[in-house]
Amino acid sequence: MRFDKVVKGGSVVTPGGVVSGDIGITGEKIAAVGPGLDVTGATVIDAAGHLVIPGVLDVHVHLALPFMGAVSSDDYRTGTRAGARGGVTTLIDFAIPYKGDSLSAAADNWHKRAEGNALIDYTFHICVTRWDEHKDQIKGMVDRGFSTFKEFMIYESEGWQSDDRAMFGTLEKMKEYGSMLLVHAESSRVLDELMARHHTPELMKRYGARLHRMTRPNFIEAEAIQRAVTWSEVTGGQLYIVHMSTGQGADIIRAAQGRGVPVIAETCVQYLVLDDSMFDRDDGHLFACCPQLKKPADVARLWQGLASGEVSVISTDTCTFTREQKALWQGDWTKIPMGMPGLETLLPLAYTKGVLGGRMSIEQMCRKLSTNPAGIMGLAPKKGAIQVGADADIAIIHPTKTMRVDPTTMETNADWSPYDGWELAGFSRTTLSRGDVIVDDYAVVGKEGRGQWLPRTRAGLAGAGGS
Numbered sequence: 087m088r089f090d091k092v093v094k095g096g097s098v099v100t101p102g103g104v105v106s107g108d109i110g111i112t113g114e115k116i117a118a119v120g121p122g123l124d125v126t127g128a129t130v131i132d133a134a135g136h137l138v139i140p141g142v143l144d145v146h147v148h149l150a151l152p153f154m155g156a157v158s159s160d161d162y163r164t165g166t167r168a169g170a171r172g173g174v175t176t177l178i179d180f181a182i183p184y185k186g187d188s189l190s191a192a193a194d195n196w197h198k199r200a201e202g203n204a205l206i207d208y209t210f211h212i213c214v215t216r217w218d219e220h221k222d223q224i225k226g227m228v229d230r231g232f233s234t235f236k237e238f239m240i241y242e243s244e245g246w247q248s249d250d251r252a253m254f255g256t257l258e259k260m261k262e263y264g265s266m267l268l269v270h271a272e273s274s275r276v277l278d279e280l281m282a283r284h285h286t287p288e289l290m291k292r293y294g295a296r297l298h299r300m301t302r303p304n305f306i307e308a309e310a311i312q313r314a315v316t317w318s319e320v321t322g323g324q325l326y327i328v329h330m331s332t333g334q335g336a337d338i339i340r341a342a343q344g345r346g347v348p349v350i351a352e353t354c355v356q357y358l359v360l361d362d363s364m365f366d367r368d369d370g371h372l373f374a375c376c377p378q379l380k381k382p383a384d385v386a387r388l389w390q391g392l393a394s395g396e397v398s399v400i401s402t403d404t405c406t407f408t409r410e411q412k413a414l415w416q417g418d419w420t421k422i423p424m425g426m427p428g429l430e431t432l433l434p435l436a437y438t439k440g441v442l443g444g445r446m447s448i449e450q451m452c453r454k455l456s457t458n459p460a461g462i463m464g465l466a467p468k469k470g471a472i473q474v475g476a477d478a479d480i481a482i483i484h485p486t487k488t489m490r491v492d493p494t495t496m497e498t499n500a501d502w503s504p505y506d507g508w509e510l511a512g513f514s515r516t517t518l519s520r521g522d523v524i525v526d527d528y529a530v531v532g533k534e535g536r537g538q539w540l541p542r543t544r545a546g547l548a549g550a551g552g553s
């Protein structure tokens with residue numbers, strides 16, 4: 087059998103385990119996986135001494151998001167370039183309806199942002215922000231190729247907030263259509279109360295950005311997750327908790343899954359490698375994200391949840407704000423644009439802290455970064471695994487070679503990094519997207535605009551693999 091390209095001589099992480107051998111690529115697809123493939127007429131990509139892993143899916147990304155008086159500074163051009171350098175070959179953003187927009191108009195708006203700019207493949211979760219207006223539009227979006235929807239339990243001032251009635255009704259529809267509801271779970275009324283109590287000139291002067299952690303105790307997330315789980319349990323609608331940051335959340339998910347509730351949880355890599363001591367730094371306000379970083383005990387519990395299975399996916403919640411944008415806070419923590427850069431460092435962090443740190447095997451890492459997200463988001467078997475018939479989305483990483491995180495040399499628009507100065511292995515030496523080499527020798531070589539929208543017909547638990 088002849089191939090257009092052969093990835094030669096690497097340690098290939100397949101769904102069946104790590105095998106030494108080659109990957110034969112014909113057009114955009116993986117045509118063969120095995121030792122000693124014929125290279126006649128093929129372009130050979132040397133992977134000797136390297137790990138060859140499935141391209142990463144970052145299923146929680148916000149690009150050019152208007153939020154908290156700013157617009158997040160990584161757009162489809164810089165965000166997808168950053169992703170590619172970090173071995174990400176698919177991303178899912180959130181299409182949010184603005185100013186009386188329908189769900190369909192929101193999707194159109196996000197399509198315009200991506201088309202002509204995206205280097206890697208993408209799709210969107212559709213955000214239901216005004217239930218009475220949007221509820222009858224959900225089926226039309228399923229028919230248009232969107233199988234995941236999103237509701238925020240907070241962000242009233244952004245006009246995004248959903249109440250229990252909306253979550254309950256949306257979950258009923260998810261059950262009917264075989265689709266899935268993603269929920270940002272934080273308890274808004276108590277959170278508002280805690281923020282109001284602390285919003286005094288004296289406390290802001292004394293505690294600065296530390297007030298971010300002081301006003302979001304763990305029960306703010308745990309209570310909201312518990313409530314969303316209840317609506318999933320009674321409706322049977324599939325629920326996916328985004329960016330879970332607390333150990334209590336993991337306990338609730340584990341118990342719910344034990345009762346057969348159709349709930350899945352994602353955490354983000356920042357909740358695995360950082361904790362809320364970051365707010366003690368002079369530039370601690372940079373680390374404000376939502377939900378905020380938690381305690382070392384939460385970090386440990388989330389790693390354990392990845393190992394035991396109640397945490398199925400690692401994503402980033404990329405929502406990049408520059409130092410200048412973060413400076414909008416001017417000493418008032420409620421005004422810090424919340425979010426951090428992440429696409430470029432997801433794989434290096436998961437590999438360095440997870441695999442090299444002895445917390446997970448390389449196969450587990452690939453399940454949490456690629457196979458599970460693809461399956462859960464309705465993108466398998468096209469995406470998420472190195473197997474015959476799948477898209478040739480591949481990252482080739484050196485097992486030990488490290489690079490220093492330096493925002494001045496990165497693809498992201500961020501002029502800072504939460505991981506500045508960290509020595510990380512796992513940056514992608516070579517990234518292939520549908521057979522195209524888009525990163526070569528650690529540098530982006532692919533052309534923007536080649537990324538494609540990915541229509542989907544299903545989502546949910548059937549795609550959640552093991553731990």
Ligand code: URP
Nearest residue numbers: 375376377403405424425
């Ligand atoms: O801090 C964050 N996460 N910003 C983006 C909005 C969200 O809640 O995901």
Ligand code: ZN
Nearest residue numbers: 270329376377
């Ligand atoms: Zn959120």
Ligand code: ZN
Nearest residue numbers: 146147148403
């Ligand atoms: Zn988010």
